[in-house]
Amino acid sequence: MSEEDRRNYPVDNLINNGIVPGLLAQCRKANTLFTGPVINTEVRIRAKVKALWNKAVKMSMGNVKLEVKDGFMMKLDKLVDILTSHCAIRICIELGCSPVCNSEVHIDCRYRKEQKIPVH
Template sequence: MQCRTIELKLTKLWHKAVETSLGKGNLARKNEFLHTLDTRFDILTCKCSIQLCSESNCSHSGKRENNSHIDCGCPREKKIPVLELEFIKAQRTKAEGQGSMQMGSIDYSETKKQIANAKKREQI
């Protein structure tokens, strides 16, 4: 997503927060804003639906590293990386500020793979 678009989203959210804190707007609008504070601030361009293998009775369930699917027609640069699908799904569906997946420490083996792939791309 373009930096300008993210800036506009943040500015809009900030203005809503200021208006809410100053008591402007009706009660329904205030409650809606307070409810959205627990949701993830989504800057991803791809809004395609993600399904877990367990939800779709997939034959791959438990047999591979990534247990999720996405039917995405977005351009390559806007697609969600396959490794992130399960995490993004959990973040988009979390309730009350708690999702089924939480941020943790660095995955050293995956980071090493990604660095090696980036070096290969640079050499090409």
């Protein structure tokens, strides 16, 4: 592939043939049970990645506020969230647990069992 071809590589091809397959492979490497309905569909994941890509392009052109750029930069070293459920994690102090509680934290998850993150 020539330098010119790499510069003009369509974003959809980059996302569909490179980024999303790599992202899914990395998640499955972490836990082989990361499949639907625990994770979003590939269509939804592609849409999320494309939205992030477009946001990055706007930032590179200087078309966003500083707060938006700072928030985006803080997330750069993290995996893209592809999970369908988002359970709240709360500490005992927040919940006012009794002194006999040995947990320190509690996961408040009201999703169906098949949507919860599986234990590996």
